[in-house]
Amino acid sequence: MSENGISGINRREFLAMVAAAEGAFILGFWVPPRANAQTAPRAVWYEESATPEINAWIVISPDDTVTIRIAQSELGQGVWTSNAMMVCEELQCDWTKVRPQYASANRDARERAPEWTLKVMGKGATDPKGGGEPGFGNRDRTGVGGIPDSLYRRMRTNAASSVKDGRYYLQLAGAEARERLLLAAAELWSVPVAELTAKDSIITHAPSGRTTTYGQIAGRAARTPHPNPETITIKSPDQWTLMGTERKNLDVPAKVTGSTIYGIDVRVPGMKWAAVKACPVYGGTVKSYKFDAIRQLPGVRSAVQFPIPDPALTRGRIFSGGVAVIADTWYQARTALDRMPIEWEIPPEHAAFSTANMREALVASLDRPGRVRVNQGNVDDAFARAAKVVEATYSTPYLPRARMEPGNATVLVTDNRVDIWIGDQSPQETRFSAAKITGIAEENVYLNLCHLGGGFGRNGNGPQAEQALMIANAHRGTPIHLLWTREEDFIGTTYRAMGMARLKAGLDAEGWPIALEVRTAMQEDGFGPESSFDVASRYHVPNYRFSNHTTKFHVPVGTRRGIGQAAHEFYRESFMNELAHAAGMDPYRYRRELIARTSLPYKDDMIRALDLAAEMSGWGKALPRGTARVIALEERGAETNRMATISAMVHTVSVSREGKVRLERVDVAHDTGFSLVNPLSVKKQIEGQIVWFYNDAMHQANTIKDGHIVENNFNAFKLSRIDENPPDINIRFFKTGHWLLGMGHDRATSVQSAIGDAIFQITGKRFRDLPFGGHDLSWT
Amino acid sequence: MAFDLNVNGTRHTIDADQQTPLLWVIRDHVGLTGTKFSCGIGQCGACTVHVDGQPVRSCSVPAAMAIGKRITTIEGVSPDGNHPIQVAWKEFDTPQCGYCQSGMIMSALALLQRRPNPSDADINTAVTNACRCGTYHRVRQAIHLAADLMKDGRR
Numbered sequence: 001m002s003e004n005g006i007s008g009i010n011r012r013e014f015l016a017m018v019a020a021a022e023g024a025f026i027l028g029f030w031v032p033p034r035a036n037a038q039t040a041p042r043a044v045w046y047e048e049s050a051t052p053e054i055n056a057w058i059v060i061s062p063d064d065t066v067t068i069r070i071a072q073s074e075l076g077q078g079v080w081t082s083n084a085m086m087v088c089e090e091l092q093c094d095w096t097k098v099r100p101q102y103a104s105a106n107r108d109a110r111e112r113a114p115e116w117t118l119k120v121m122g123k124g125a126t127d128p129k130g131g132g133e134p135g136f137g138n139r140d141r142t143g144v145g146g147i148p149d150s151l152y153r154r155m156r157t158n159a160a161s162s163v164k165d166g167r168y169y170l171q172l173a174g175a176e177a178r179e180r181l182l183l184a185a186a187e188l189w190s191v192p193v194a195e196l197t198a199k200d201s202i203i204t205h206a207p208s209g210r211t212t213t214y215g216q217i218a219g220r221a222a223r224t225p226h227p228n229p230e231t232i233t234i235k236s237p238d239q240w241t242l243m244g245t246e247r248k249n250l251d252v253p254a255k256v257t258g259s260t261i262y263g264i265d266v267r268v269p270g271m272k273w274a275a276v277k278a279c280p281v282y283g284g285t286v287k288s289y290k291f292d293a294i295r296q297l298p299g300v301r302s303a304v305q306f307p308i309p310d311p312a313l314t315r316g317r318i319f320s321g322g323v324a325v326i327a328d329t330w331y332q333a334r335t336a337l338d339r340m341p342i343e344w345e346i347p348p349e350h351a352a353f354s355t356a357n358m359r360e361a362l363v364a365s366l367d368r369p370g371r372v373r374v375n376q377g378n379v380d381d382a383f384a385r386a387a388k389v390v391e392a393t394y395s396t397p398y399l400p401r402a403r404m405e406p407g408n409a410t411v412l413v414t415d416n417r418v419d420i421w422i423g424d425q426s427p428q429e430t431r432f433s434a435a436k437i438t439g440i441a442e443e444n445v446y447l448n449l450c451h452l453g454g455g456f457g458r459n460g461n462g463p464q465a466e467q468a469l470m471i472a473n474a475h476r477g478t479p480i481h482l483l484w485t486r487e488e489d490f491i492g493t494t495y496r497a498m499g500m501a502r503l504k505a506g507l508d509a510e511g512w513p514i515a516l517e518v519r520t521a522m523q524e525d526g527f528g529p530e531s532s533f534d535v536a537s538r539y540h541v542p543n544y545r546f547s548n549h550t551t552k553f554h555v556p557v558g559t560r561r562g563i564g565q566a567a568h569e570f571y572r573e574s575f576m577n578e579l580a581h582a583a584g585m586d587p588y589r590y591r592r593e594l595i596a597r598t599s600l601p602y603k604d605d606m607i608r609a610l611d612l613a614a615e616m617s618g619w620g621k622a623l624p625r626g627t628a629r630v631i632a633l634e635e636r637g638a639e640t641n642r643m644a645t646i647s648a649m650v651h652t653v654s655v656s657r658e659g660k661v662r663l664e665r666v667d668v669a670h671d672t673g674f675s676l677v678n679p680l681s682v683k684k685q686i687e688g689q690i691v692w693f694y695n696d697a698m699h700q701a702n703t704i705k706d707g708h709i710v711e712n713n714f715n716a717f718k719l720s721r722i723d724e725n726p727p728d729i730n731i732r733f734f735k736t737g738h739w740l741l742g743m744g745h746d747r748a749t750s751v752q753s754a755i756g757d758a759i760f761q762i763t764g765k766r767f768r769d770l771p772f773g774g775h776d777l778s779w780t
Numbered sequence: 781m782a783f784d785l786n787v788n789g790t791r792h793t794i795d796a797d798q799q800t801p802l803l804w805v806i807r808d809h810v811g812l813t814g815t816k817f818s819c820g821i822g823q824c825g826a827c828t829v830h831v832d833g834q835p836v837r838s839c840s841v842p843a844a845m846a847i848g849k850r851i852t853t854i855e856g857v858s859p860d861g862n863h864p865i866q867v868a869w870k871e872f873d874t875p876q877c878g879y880c881q882s883g884m885i886m887s888a889l890a891l892l893q894r895r896p897n898p899s900d901a902d903i904n905t906a907v908t909n910a911c912r913c914g915t916y917h918r919v920r921q922a923i924h925l926a927a928d929l930m931k932d933g934r935r
Binding site for chain 2: 720721
């Protein structure tokens, strides 16, 4: 090993690589300043604009093409389309001329947002004319929550928030540009601006019959400031003409020809490939490795060891140290790495963890006093006078995102600049990591966003960028493309924490709950206790106590789609079904009554969702033996009178006598708030989440053995296929009087509770541990 | 030892070990990146291409097996992105993240070429690709539409 941690590259090779990279630097990176990677035909990729921008979001070319810069990452949720719709609605441009493009993360950090975007207009979540109540989280320099008042306000993609947080200022951006286009035309023609109209990228002066196009006037508009942009207002939903209509996603045509550029597809001149192995047991590091054993293999250039990524850069999570092999092609790097002897240094206390003893620890924690988060009424007294007590313990396993595109990042570090190409839900966080790892000023870190092959939570929250930065920093001058194998992706991802919940209810003589105690158990850094139950049971129970019980595990946990909500809604809705059965009541009517008894501000919307879903499903109509309907309520934010998303679903599930479960039909009643932006994308998201939570219910679990993840590819970690998809999905929307809280991550969680209860109704067997697929579900 | 491959009707001379999986030859030597890597063990189907019209999981077969045969990748489905199967896919706005869709389309196309009017059961048997976004509902509808469009003789 040489001083800089690179082994195996002699000086001549190293200089040759640097020279090649510098050549590329001049050609590809320096002019224009933002890097330009592969230029595949029809590629959706970064371009410098030849014409001046009107504002940071909008560039209009002479041919009327409208480039709209998108500060969120497209990972299949349709944000390139919905964000563009919000701008286009106000800009009044021709939708067929709109071309989305990623906004510059570097510029986002360098420039302050225009003043007119900083004040949210209106009176909050229940004002249709206002901006709603965007939430920007804890904004800080590390980029985790965003950079305060950065140019694009919010350059991350999480919490199903892109539409709800971006809407008011994206509409404003379109409106500001439209006003300036009109001002420019008025000045050109020396007519009052009030006499001009704009529609479909054409400006008309009716009195004289003159017209011009946006493309013709854009250069002038770029030089025409708005005298008082703070007076600009945005359209309310009743004035929308584009927003609220179903629009096909603008990036779909490229996705059916294979021309979309994902992070894995980035090709940079002089680039070498890195395959890595990190210690399979989290917290482990490399004790030794024998590069000499593989250095003669074709294409192999070097090997480099890297430490556990600094937890300060990975939200406190402790991943593993590892070793990378760098070669001309990834296949060469990976096959060589497979043949390289590596010895690990594994913390014995981590190697001692296995699913069985971790489960025991969670169960034990449930019996210890926990952190009481809610304590309403007098739970103990109420239990003492209950006519019946029902108790159940549920569990949910460790679950990863398992997005289809394995973790990857391409990084070029030179002495004063870092370029990164990556599909990333949190680019400012990655820029921060780059600066810390390389010591190069953050303002000289350029991050080029690529589409993601699935995201489901900061692209795994894993350290692919940090690993690539460490490797590339040890190979300054050479662009390094790191790519994980699928097996490595299961090590590099974070997991939703394994969780457990013990629910106990006391029912009165009629079967209504008078006491509820909920205890949840999870590792102490688990993301989950913060959701759902800690606010209140949505259903009316006068005496209610909720506590969290934690223990310490070594598995890094993070923000998987649905976060803790998905597990908690499984616990809650499963238990509601059990209570209804114990009370001998219809689970739909039981829920309806227990919502009606509350004073929650959106209780009418929740009742409406339940009623509509029940009606759609034919609730109460006879079903063949072996088939059952199960209803559930799904909501986020319904306990406030702020933003909320409310839906109810009825799942029709069959179980064959041989024990084969089939989700036959899903009826969805879904809140639109004042209006959805792109109902087509919302439908696709609901359909997709039905599949997501079907997999959680039936198939997916990661277990731990000797401290490492056992299921690490799609042979052992099952993904459902088209044959298991419900043939019948019916979605109906209903309007409510608030802005929507987002819907990209916690819809259709009820597939889990529904399949569990259908199995019970049909087979008489009650299973409370996910997934159900491994159990004997046969019946006679 | 260099060898030749016929990809999308073009002959490419490949300077690589013939045992390199076909996927990596297509992506890194031919330079077509529409075919995707995901599991590497032939499970998920993201890497599906046609070899002499048969769907093949290219991550798990050596390039040697395709020598002298016709390889078709997503880029070779049509010159303009308007093959009926692509038109049908766009009509239903089928992809979400899109990463699995090249393979999904190649599996579906192989089915349609073999069975112009596939039943739902045929689809279940032949299109065994995994999609994490859960686009199956639209994939099925798009395959049926593509069958109709192809019968209309549009391609």
